[in-house]
Amino acid sequence: MAKNNKVIKEQNVYQNLLERYEEMNDFLLNLIEDEKCAREELRYLNDFVHYKKLDEEFRYFREHAHEEYEPDLPFPYLTL
Numbered sequence: 001m002a003k004n005n006k007v008i009k010e011q012n013v014y015q016n017l018l019e020r021y022e023e024m025n026d027f028l029l030n031l032i033e034d035e036k037c038a039r040e041e042l043r044y045l046n047d048f049v050h051y052k053k054l055d056e057e058f059r060y061f062r063e064h065a066h067e068e069y070e071p072d073l074p075f076p077y078l079t080l
Helices: 002-051 055-064
Strands: 066-068 077-079
Touching: 002 055
Parallel strands: none
Antiparallel strands: 066 077
């Protein structure tokens, strides 16, 4: 009987570990997909800046922008 309880406990531990692995795998797959979408979006933004000939303006903004906080917004935004 004690052996059966030990086997059942080990099976439960294994099942819990398997469930956690599947959760983490799903999380990582979603993270990889989000990163792929973000890279594609960044590519479009970079090409748009170049297409509109805004490279110098973007460089100036990147070098001189600072974060501004507003109590109505949950996060700061960049502004000149």
